[in-house]
Amino acid sequence: MDIRIKIGYLLSYDYQYIITSLKEVYEYADVIVISYDKNLKTWTGNSFELPEEIFVEIKLLDVNNKIQFYSDNFYIPNNPPLESETRQRNMLAKYLGTGGWHIQIDSDEYLYNFKKLAFFLHKNNYLLKNPSRTPITFRVKLIVLFKKTSEGFYVINPYNELCNLITNSPNYSKARSTFNQKVYTLDYYIIHQSWARDSLEIQQKIVNWGHVNDFDTNLFYENWNNLNSENYKTYLDFHPLPDCSWLKLDFIKAKNIHEFILSINNSLPQPALKIPISIFKRIKLYLKSFT
Known part of the structure; x- marks a missing residue:
């Protein structure tokens, strides 16, 4: 039985965030694979750069030789970007191999106090014994950063946006959603840098996002660009997709992302985790x- 924690990254135009993300998970991960398109194409076919310096930084961080790189053709011409994303995630899962806990992270996602999540997964390693009998996905809560200033970050509140993150049976149907699995929400939070970037990065993110065809990108950029300390409280229920909700914005002071992570770790520490079902159902699971 493979009881390792396997982490897969999708690396693209937002490569500059991956070092911060890696530092949060490195100690407690067993295997880390970083995937990127070998022709340096996004899912929409736009070109991006991966400077040699980022590979040097990653290798310097990899003191225990946990990190591998996986490049392949992830862009398919005329393929909807969300389908290309799903395809890459499945190819990455196959590269990581069967068995173990599979966690797929985007470069701008920070799993602070990952030690608690790793402890929870090891405590429930019995779910890795026969995953075809107990296919399971754990989703977590996102702290979505919407805009950065020199004084801090505008943050979506409440932190109720969910993200499928962990599975013992990696078979992705749409982005990180999985086929025919029990899905349980853990009381665990991850920080998503998301829209807290400079103006050029936001424009690049919008045109390469998996949902690029699902909303008015120009209007979204205008709303993002116009946000400031005087009007942010008027941004109410403003998510661009109809089935999602961003109720309001809060402002959290922090000079940079590292200070923000420390602040959130103090104000919202990760609790002890358990599968959110009754004891009877846990015993049944x-x-x-074992059957």
Whole structure:
């Protein structure tokens, strides 16, 4: 039985955030694979750069030789970007191999106090014994950063946006959503740098996002660009996609992302984790994994 924690990254135009993300998970991960398109194409076919310096930084961080690189053709001409994303995630999962806990992280996602999540996964390693009998996905809560200033970050509140993150049966149907699995929401938070970038990065993100065809990108950029300390409280229920909700914005002081992570770790520490089902159902799940 493979009980390793396997982490897969999708590396693209926002490569500059991956070092911060890696530092949060490196100690407690067993295997880390960083995937990127070998022709340096996004899912929409736009070109991006991966400077040699980023590979040097990653290798310097990799003191225990946990990190591998996987490049392939992830861009398919005329393929909807969301389908290309899903395809890359499945190819990455296959590269990581069967068994173990699979966690797929975007470069701008920071799993602070990952130690608690790793402890929870190891505590529930019985779910890795026979994953075809107990296919399971754990989703977590996102702290979405919407805009950065020199004094801090505008943050989506409440932190109720969910993200499928972990599975024992990596078979992705749409982005990180999985086929025919029990999905449980953990009381664990990850910081998503998301829209807290400079203006040029935002424009690049919008045209390469998996949902680029699902909303008015020009209007979204205008709203983002016009946000300031005087009007941010008027941004109410403003998510560009109809099935999602950003209720309001808060402002959290922090000089940079590292200070923000420390601040959130103090104000919102990760709690002890457990599968959110009754003891009876947990016992039933445990017994099922051995049959």
